[in-house]
Amino acid sequence: MSALPSAAHDVPRARFRPPAVPQVEVRGFWGARVDAVADKTADILYQRCVEAGMLDQIDPDRPVPALRIPFHPNGTVTMQMFWDSDLGKTIETAAYCVYRKPNPALEAKIDAVIDMFEKLQQEDGYLSSWYQRMEPGKRWTNLRDCHELYCAGHLIEGAVAYYQATGKRKLLDVMSRYADHIGTVFGPNPGQRKGYCGHEELELALVKLARVTGNHKYMDLAKYMVDQRGQQPHYFDEEAKARGADPSEYHFKNYEYNQAHKPVREQDKVVGHAVRAMYLYAGMADVATEYGDDDLRKALDRLWDDLNSKRLYVTGGLGPSADNEGFTSDYDLPNETAYAETCAAVGLAFWANRMLGMGPNTRYADAMELALYNGSISGLSLDGSLFFYENPLESRGGHNRWTWHRCPCCPPNIGRMVASIGTYMYGQAEGEVAVHLYCDSTATLDIGSAEVKLTQNTRYPWDGAIGITVDVDKPTRFALNLRIPAWCRKATLSVNGAPVDLKDVTEDGYARIEREWKAGDAVQLDLDLTVEQLHAHPEVRQDVGRVTLKRGPLVYCLEGIDNPLSLNRIRVPAASSFTANFEPGLLEGVVTLAAEAEADATSDWNGDLYRTAPPQTETVPIKAVPYYAWDNREPGEMLVWLRGG
Amino acid sequence: MSALPSAAHDVPRARFRPPAVPQVEVRGFWGARVDAVADKTADILYQRCVEAGMLDQIDPDRPVPALRIPFHPNGTVTMQMFWDSDLGKTIETAAYCVYRKPNPALEAKIDAVIDMFEKLQQEDGYLSSWYQRMEPGKRWTNLRDCHELYCAGHLIEGAVAYYQATGKRKLLDVMSRYADHIGTVFGPNPGQRKGYCGHEELELALVKLARVTGNHKYMDLAKYMVDQRGQQPHYFDEEAKARGADPSEYHFKNYEYNQAHKPVREQDKVVGHAVRAMYLYAGMADVATEYGDDDLRKALDRLWDDLNSKRLYVTGGLGPSADNEGFTSDYDLPNETAYAETCAAVGLAFWANRMLGMGPNTRYADAMELALYNGSISGLSLDGSLFFYENPLESRGGHNRWTWHRCPCCPPNIGRMVASIGTYMYGQAEGEVAVHLYCDSTATLDIGSAEVKLTQNTRYPWDGAIGITVDVDKPTRFALNLRIPAWCRKATLSVNGAPVDLKDVTEDGYARIEREWKAGDAVQLDLDLTVEQLHAHPEVRQDVGRVTLKRGPLVYCLEGIDNPLSLNRIRVPAASSFTANFEPGLLEGVVTLAAEAEADATSDWNGDLYRTAPPQTETVPIKAVPYYAWDNREPGEMLVWLRGG
Structure with a gap:
């Protein structure tokens, strides 16, 4: 990859908005992906996510369930305070899918869920299945940890999508009323709370709501929450004290975890929980576009540079650590233990897409394309039925796709991203x-x-x-x-x-x-789609002396099934010549890359584990497949960063 | 390292026994290590281990403490069922140290502890501070998990050492009575239990006791426990059922964890908890020597080959995984996450030393020397005051020596090993x-x-x-x-x-x-002590393309303090010429290795994280220090396996 294109102009050429899903008919590569989501994933989301347990929480006609259903290894759900968000994403995915392929049964189920939400909504507009049914009386007491506004945001996104795809506006009206209520509770005026959510999301959702309803006050509320974030006195401190908690005992030690450690215009490092960071920056980009806000744009470009020059996997994955589901230190990009949550790469696509609102610039589009084609859709099996939460760049064979996850954020996130891919194209x-x-x-x-x-x-x-x-x-x-x-x-x-x-x-x-x-x-x-060997910055300790194969937007990997020897024994000489072959019968049709490489030989080691003589080498054919398609056949080793040189 | 020497003779040339500590006056390299233990570690073991909490458990004149003292980050102890073992090792270390350097204050304290044990011992000879004071009535109900016989073993070793070093036989008599009692409870005769400990140790301790007392029945009991291990019906199954537990719910799934998955003569893979494995094999080697048992010896050689050809770090460390504190799969030797517990390398020295009982053979002595000079003493700071539990082969700077550990097995283990180093020499x-x-x-x-x-x-x-x-x-x-x-x-x-x-x-x-x-x-x-570059077997995925520097018995590493750039940027060309320089003022006097190497340059990356052009290289001087001495200066990066080729 050559040097990054220069930063965006200070003054945008134009304000670009993405098309809605119905504006783009998708075929080809992405058409097949969307079909998998429409044919399989959308129904799976409803079955495994909603039907398997969520309805007990959201349906006001059912008895309130026990506060916690202990997680069972074979079960699919626990009670979660962020259920509403997964419902929102499930509704959003379903919306795009029923537009693409009519699915009356699914649509009827979604309509029923929407009816529940309508029934659940309080007189004043408030709507949270968790705080209304599981922890009544505690609303607005812990924005920092409890995803309350985050849930509102995802339901708003679901409402907008469902309206655009089906023309049905019941949920849009419900969520507009809730947004109206939020707008009375939060804001700069006397008596209003100066708060914002610990998990960003509402900001970008309010922008969507403003655009589809034409009501600018939602945009202003988004801007308020962006601007208020990280201001002193700190809302999360005040809020903690108000509920009798000691702010200094916060689990994540400081507010970098939720990007509230300082005002967003002063931030210059991508820190904390990766998904939260991406959602915040996406909302900031929308606000910067809509308000022509150059200061915000400069902050965004600083953050963009930081991510893209020091903290992004070559796959477009991000957030290496499971501990905080997020960022660690510069150039810390371990491959086998990469967290690189599917949702985080999806979030990068969100952010990059919104940076393009300020005018076309391939520095943003390149990263968007990278995340879309690699580190995000790697999280969805080709047939749309199985998922990755983590997306490592190396596996010994034990990292395999799962049916479901107790924190089911990724399946509906990758579902809605794929099903709305047309909105990223133009x-x-x-x-x-x-x-x-x-x-x-x-x-x-x-x-x-x-x-x-x-x-x-x-x-x-x-x-x-x-x-x-x-x-x-x-x-x-x-x-x-x-x-x-x-x-x-x-x-x-x-x-x-x-x-x-x-x-x-x-x-x-x-x-x-x-x-x-x-x-x-x-x-x-x-x-031109010449196969390139990419090298990582020498400070990326796990990648030194190694190369990644890339052709066009696609990052490649080796899988054990195609390369029957330990993958780290393979070395790709710098002068290797790769042939690109379209294999229609493989992985739903992919271009594979083939070359002669070298491998350290094992036959002459005679029981030694260490020796002074360097390993002998032998020539081996290697075959690489697109990273996004890995682990769709039998389990085995996988490697993105191959020994090179 | 050249090919391993051939396996030992089927028939031993002679049965060699190690000298006792008083037989060897140690000076030079090891003399300084022993002095550090005698000057610092021995007292520290008593202060931080015994005085800080254990006395409450073992002293029959004190009130019985609460069953659990919750671990406090700044505290040093919790109640542990294996306290007696750490006391045994503390006594053993103190014995060797007071022999080397009279320390009347410490000796008086140890005498007082021995008095407590004498007072605690029951009429029938039974002695366990845990089962007598913390969980009375439960003796012999859970050999699998509860370290009961393991504790006896360590107290026996302490008793033997204290007798040899001071001539005082009170603890030896106490432990002989306990061993007599154990010999009535366990054995092949009707009414006797067919058991053995989940944590091996008693076997080798009984051999020591037999040798020092001349009483062969202790040897026979050791042999019985070796032979009985893993036999069907399985003792751990029967024992679990007897206490109303379901054997299939065993946390570690199968008895590989404690090497009881099959009879020891049928075993051919080093598996499970690494320290347990080493202690078992050490006891087996003693039994094989004492009984001229060739079948047992063949089993030991199979296990030896397995460890040395597939599962041993180049430092003599072993047991890569924290999950089971032990072995995983062949060639799985990760560097940064290496568990490689200090106790496990100490255990390898035990095993190797006892293999030499069957006759001199450098295949065993080489491994013993490797473990002694590298992966074991790396666990003790040069001044004898700080400890490592894990001994990784790579660190980003965050792995540093600690004052104490809630599971304090390693400090007294490395203490007693160093203080008795003379017994390994001859x-x-x-x-x-x-x-x-x-x-x-x-x-x-x-x-x-x-x-x-x-x-x-x-x-x-x-x-x-x-x-x-x-x-x-x-x-x-x-x-x-x-x-x-x-x-x-x-x-x-x-x-x-x-x-x-x-x-x-x-x-x-x-x-x-x-x-x-x-x-x-x-x-x-x-x-000849020429500096060698060692290569690892190509199946060791973390070491491919890398080399380790070794001079004589010493493995070397780079530390950040000597090499001020990210250590993975450095590449050691195959033709590098190293000079060995003795630096008397460095790390208490070490030979360092210096050479010109290459480093990937970062100056021309211009904000790129990935690019198609390979990194440029620059020449840098490097300096390596012995691995055992790392992290004795300011914290920083450390690397054993350097990029090579």
Whole structure:
């Protein structure tokens, strides 16, 4: 990967908003992923998550369950204070899926859940199955730990998606009322609480709610919560004292864990719980875009640089430690013990996508693409039925996909991300469209004055040839921004067969073609997908002397099933020549990489464990598969960082 | 290290017994270590271990303490069922130390503890502070988990040592009575229990007791417990059922944890808890020696091969996993997370030393020397005041020596091992002496017909020149067996100035000079101490492409304090030339190794975390110190396996 493109402009070119799910018809690579979610995951989320235990908590017509159902190894659920959030994500996933593939049975079940929430909602708008049924009387007493506003945020996201996908607005109305209530409780005015959630999420949800309802007060509330975070006197201190607790006894020692250690505009290190961090930065990016807030944008760019230059796995995974589910120290990126939670890579896609709201810039789109194609969808089996919580970059064979998790945040998160993939592909602004991701698809985009229909015809990421045809009702002047990824060493572009010199038109990694476009105009973009050997910064102690194979957006790994020897015995010489082969029958169709490599021989060790003579080497064929597709066959070793040099 | 020497002879040449501590006056390298233990550790063991809490449990004149004293971070003790064992080891250490350096205050305290044990002992001989005072009525109900016989073993070892060092036999008599009682409870006869301890130790202790008392029944009891281990019906199953427990609910799933999964003669993999394994094999080796038991010896050699060819750290550390404090799978030797408990390396020294009972063979002595000079004494700070429980081979700076541990097994174990180091140096048999270790020292050895005094004059391990002078009352025929370590590429030997061709006289790695020796005969042995780069078997995934520096018996490491850059950035080219420099002012005087190496440069990365261009390299000087001496200065990074090639 070459040096990072320069930071974004101080003044945004335009404010880009993502399209809604119904605006993009996804085919090709991502179409297959969305279908797996629509065919399997969406129903699984309802069955394993909602039906298996949550309904007891949320349905006001059922008896209140015991406060804790002890976790049983073979069971799927415990009582959790954050159930509402998983319901919100389940509803959101279902929304996108029933839009793609009608599923009346699932839709009816979701409608029933929505009815429960409507019934549960209190007169004043408050809505929390935990605080209404499990711990009544304690609302708003522990924002730091108890996910109360976080749950509201996920239900809001679910409501917006369900409305956009089905046209049904019951949950949207319920959640608008709840947001109205939150807006009366929290804010800068006398008598209002100066609080915000320990687990960020509400901020970005309120932006979505504002955009879909057109009600700017939700945006202002999002901005208030962003700005209030980390201010002194510290809300979490005051709140702890109010409930008789000693703030200094906080389990995570300081508020870096939830990014509330100082005001967000002063932050410059990505710290704490990785998912919380990504959700916060996503909300901050929305606020920066909507308010044209350059100070906030500068803080975001500092955080972006910190993550991308010191704390991001090559897969787009992040947060190496299980202890805090988050960040540790610079360059600390262990491979086998990587936590790299699926939700955190999903969160990076959220953040990166929202950084693109301030204008096309491939530094954000590259990271978004990296997270989407690698460290996030690695968390979902190809058939949509099994999950990873952690996404290590090395395994001895014992890290395998599970049916469910007692903290079921990842399955609905990866489900909703995949099912809404179209919203990551394009950006739309006044007189502008941007193509952030290449994938066989058709998008109907709103450029203010008109609608623009773009059809991509491509086998990307297996092939770098991308044809785009434009459809407009009448000739329309607008700028088409086409991403030229920073990883691409050679790209060529033509419009209606006429070559375009990319040097002349490319800024921040996007080729900008502004002209009067007519229906049928054809753009051809060819991205070179040479296999690269990536090296890590020498301070990444676990990766020294090692290389990762990457082709286009895809990070590759070796799996034991394809390479029947201990994977660390293999060494990839610098001069290795890789052939890329599309194998239609393998892993639902992938390009594999093959080469001759060297392996340390074991045959002449004669029972020695240590010796002075260096190992002899032998030539072995190796075959690499895309990282996202690992552990979809029989369990075995896996390795991303191969010995190189 | 060259290929392992061949396995021991089927028929032992002689049965060698180690000398007692008073037989060897230790100077030089080990003399300084023993002095540190005598000056500091012995008193610390009493203060931090015994005085700080144990007396409440063992002193029958005090009130019985509460069953559990919750562990406090700043406290030093909890109640433990295995307190008696730590007392036994503390007494043993004190015995050796007061012999070396009179310490009347400590001796008086130990005498007082012995008085308590005498007073505590029951009429029938039974003696367990736990079962008499903390859980009365439950004796002999859970041998599997509760360390009851293990405690007896350590008190026996303490009793033997205290008798040998001070001539006081009160504790020896107490423990003989207890051993007599155990011999009535356990055994093959009707009405006797067919049991043995879940934590092996009593076996080797009974052998010591038999040797010092001349009472062979203790030896027979040791042999019974060795032979009975793992037999069906399984004692631990029966015992669990008898106390109403379900054997299948055993925490460690199967009896590999305590090496009771099958009869010991059928075992061929070193498994389970590493310390338990070493203690068992040590006891087996004693029994094999004493009974000339070739079947047992063959089993031991299978286990020895398994450990030494697949499961031993290059430092002589063993047992990589904290979960079972023991072994995992073949070639699984992670460096940073290595458990490699100090006690386990001490246990390997025990085992190896006892394998030498069957006759000199450097395959055992090499491993003993490795464990003694590296993975065991790494557990004790140079001044004898601080300890390691785990001995990793890599640290980011956060693994530092502690004052005490809630499970204080390691401090007295390393204390007693160091303080009795003379017993590892020599072997004595009818008409034979063996020099297993080279160290400035004087030994008075019993060859049956006569006493032989050997004086070593050497700076080993800093220098390979070893002069040995013989002193006998009158000219005496005996064989002097001198170890030629397998790691030594070039050794020369002369007797009274006349060269001896080692090829002619060396068998199993020992040069055997049988002649009539006269007082003043002088032997000169020169061992080449070239710095070697060791490679690990390619299946050791954490060590591929890496090398360890070794000079003579000493494994080296880099420390951050000497090498101010991230240690994994350093690469040691195969052709590197190392200079060995004795630095008298460093770490109490050590030979350091210096060379020019290469380091991956960071200056041209420009904020990139990953890139396609390989890192540039720069030349850096490196300095390595002996592994045993690490973390005796300011905390920092440490690395044993350096990038090589």
